[in-house]
Amino acid sequence: MKLYSTNNKDLRISFKDAVFNSMPQDKGLYMPVEIPQLDADFIENIENYSLPEIAYKVASALLKDEIPAEDLKALIDDAINFEAPAVKLDNKTFALELFHGPSLAFKDFGARFMSRVMAYFLKDGEQLLDVLVATSGDTGGAVALGFLGVPNTRVTILYPEGKVSPIQELQLTTNGQNIRAIEVKGTFDDCQALVKQAFADAELNAKFRLTSANSINISRLIPQTFYYFNTYAQLKRQGLNDVIFSVPSGNFGNIGAGLLAYKLGLPVKQFIAATNINDTVPRFLASGVYEAKPSTQTYSNAMDVGAPSNWVRIMDLFNNNVEELKQIVTSYRFNDEETLAGIKEIDSKFDYVACPHTAIAYLAIEQFRNENPEDESAAVFLSTAHACKFPDIFPVDIAAKIEIPEQVSALAGKPKQAEQLDVDFDGFKRYLLEMS
Template sequence: MMYRSTRGQAPLVDAGAALRAGVAPDGGLYMPQELPRFTAGDFSDTPDLPGLAARLLAPFFADSAIKPALPSICADAFDFPCPRIPLASINSGPDILELFHGPTGAFKDFGARFLFRAFAALGQSTDRPVTVLVATSGDTGGAVGCAAEGVAGTRAVILFPAGRISPFQEHQLCCWEPPVEAVRVSGDFDACQALVKAAFADPDLARRHNLTSANSISIGRFLPQMTYWARAALDVTAETGTPPGLIIPTGNLGNAFAAVLARACGVPIGPIMLATNANATLSDWHASGQYEGRPSIATLANAMDVGTPSNFERLADLPPGQIEAVIRVNDDAIKTRLRATFDQSAYIACPHTATALEAFHTLDTDQRQARRWIIGATAHPSKFADTVEPVISQTVALPPALEAVLGREAKCREMGVGLPELAGVLAG
């Protein structure tokens, strides 16, 4: 398996080289040169998530140094549950796929843990460590920090936007020990993301610090994220005889693109619908066919506050028609759906999950009854207690892993939005 750039001006590389580079030399994103094809029967003897992951991902890491270690990487990275919870009180579903039972309470744990274990398999040098440079709109930073802490041969530098993430998220991404460093940037997420791209586009800076990415622009992030969509889709298809529909809350498009790629590989997935917050880039594109990035808008679903989603370049690289609908949900609708879901089923959702629940309720009766629908629940609601608790009039308890985070000391550096300042941070 070789990887090509979406911009077509860079040499083909294997999975290890694509993982180390993060972004292709021409500024494009790496894509598999060709996709493997699977049938449901290919996974009949892999009932658990780690076993399915090793089978599904094996072709993507063929001929790379990662492949022999893939089963152990998957077993270690995916060692927490991923339950599918039916909302029985709501007619015709949906099921909630809880992706937040990892150590930092967010779906980003799947990709981040896989990524750093893959780096370890590649044998990074402690004399010249790989520097994982990441921009976060909230949850990615915590997952990366947790996954990177104590990993030899790596260094993680996490950029986050000042005043644009929840207090718990900020504490969580600033509490990790070396080789992790958090940096508060005086700009929004798109400014942080632009800094990461600018650093990769500077050959001297990228070479000097051995830069790579842990954002979903990295193949080491979105490829492992295919596995939980595949597991849920295979299980529902076996139960009902019909591939399920997915409703995925998204900002930077990595989680959604993972589902699109899984379906393109033959996993039985029906319609894929995206739920976004008030940021209109994706809904306007789907309505008009014209893509135009723009500054992000701050919302209650802050991890999705993205005006220029990086993975759109990968989506545009595939044939059209990959996304069946994009439903935009404003803050008032998020709060209303949080309350209604709690009243109807006692289920407590985070604001991002609530956008997908609201999108589900825009479907007509025939659409709901045609198949089972799966909602991606991306984060534990306790991470957004300041938003959720006033709406449902109830305290949301922290799970033990997240409670332990509050006992750690939080520390970070401050910087503006210029590349020279980032270069100074990278230099130490």
């Protein structure tokens, strides 16, 4: 697998180098030189394959000879050891539950695969790998649990003060060992900017072996394609062939993976990018003007991103042809009041408890159906996090229905371990140098 930078299509590097370098020095993002077409027989008979089998088929097509077949199979079996069921709510509506991994969020797919890929490529005696990650909520917990105890790695997680839920914060700050947390007095965009600046800093790169665990890392994107293919397999088993995916979108890595799956040959009829009031992409698709703005805090905190990093990847997939992109991607935005109404509607109609991100994806499905009443496709909205992570958002009667998983109960009483920093790159740099 060879990759180029979205800022330099003449660049060629290996998958291994892209995993460890995470972001090109030209500040683009890595993309595969070739996106192969999965064979038609596999797609036609995909319902006969399990999730690990689908994951291996997709990963091997993309990675080619980067990891030997048996090693790749073992890696996938270890990383993707939980299910992603498409729960049927009615004959045409499904909630894709992506929260059955250890951190109770969809990002377990990417974080667990990435940590195992890095561990596979790391050799004994090599320089310590420093993983930097910014989180608006769920990424940090998934990365922390994905890398916890992985030899020869150290993870530093930056998260915005007061803008993650209590359970998300516990997942970030109670691990110890090789996991460090920094509480930044700013927004997610500030955290992301600090991480990106670190990757571009010559002194830090000379001293440390830096890489990212954010969705800017290509090894996060690849495993997220797996559950799109697996969902299509689940629908085919029920006789459904036309599918629409509604994806809660913040940094746009999740829907970016869906669109990569589409380019690999997954027959998707429509993607819906569902956002909260951080609506950079819906505004762009409506006006043709891309204008990032500072992020605003909402109930759906993992989507509080004003400058989504992965949008450049999506544009690259479509050769920056906005009209072609708009043929397959629609985007809607919803505010907190609408989000809460969506949570109540899902509970009332289906007796199903949805987190705020999931509710936004559901609302986008309903808006799409209202605008396209003739469309009879099965609609899948991605349920990206367990509802227990957002206890303060739900009305009392709905909150009472939420079952608390064992791994959440185990966090209670653990001491918080986090450094506090201002939005100041010099201070962040000094922390990295002094704590090395």
